[in-house]
Amino acid sequence: MKKSNMHAVMICTVLVMILAVLGAGNGLAKDDETSVDKVRLAFNAAYSAGDAKAMAGLIDRDAVWMPPTGEQAIIGAQKIVARYAAFFEKTRSAFELQPGKIQICGQWAFLNGPWQRKDSARQGGPMMQHGGYYLMVLKKQSDGSWKIARDIWNDVPKP
Numbered sequence: 001m002k003k004s005n006m007h008a009v010m011i012c013t014v015l016v017m018i019l020a021v022l023g024a025g026n027g028l029a030k031d032d033e034t035s036v037d038k039v040r041l042a043f044n045a046a047y048s049a050g051d052a053k054a055m056a057g058l059i060d061r062d063a064v065w066m067p068p069t070g071e072q073a074i075i076g077a078q079k080i081v082a083r084y085a086a087f088f089e090k091t092r093s094a095f096e097l098q099p100g101k102i103q104i105c106g107q108w109a110f111l112n113g114p115w116q117r118k119d120s121a122r123q124g125g126p127m128m129q130h131g132g133y134y135l136m137v138l139k140k141q142s143d144g145s146w147k148i149a150r151d152i153w154n155d156v157p158k159p
Helices: 003-049 052-056 077-090
Strands: 059-066 091-097 101-105 108-121 128-140 146-153
Touching: 003 052, 003 091, 003 101, 003 108, 003 128, 003 146, 052 077, 059 077, 077 091, 108 146
Parallel strands: 059 146
Antiparallel strands: 091 108, 101 108, 108 128, 128 146
16 A cells, blocks of 8 residues: 555544544533433422422532522532521422523533522412522532532512
């Protein structure tokens, strides 16, 4: 085989290998996107059920929550879960993080979109509506699962 043909074969082989790896990477990214969206759905279910313990399984131990209420950031899964447990003792909610855009970047995933919530006191009373937009950052765990590492959201008043 001529030297120029040999180089062409080698270049083609390398290109085919690169394309195969990139194609496999897209499959992995889709799997990760599906896993991240499952965390969103599980968060919705746990919140709507008032189940702080279930929420604990979705939150990275070093997580940071940044609520729009003017309070300082809440740091650590234990403090975040305690905040939800106290809220759920007094309040019943129907909650939804709506589907949004998911971007995967290595061990981190970014999920953003609209959210809505309807609250009422456990003893009864008027229904309050809330909604706005969220940005969650999820961290891939050593076992391959995803947990919420950062959460920031706004609360857009209803007209």
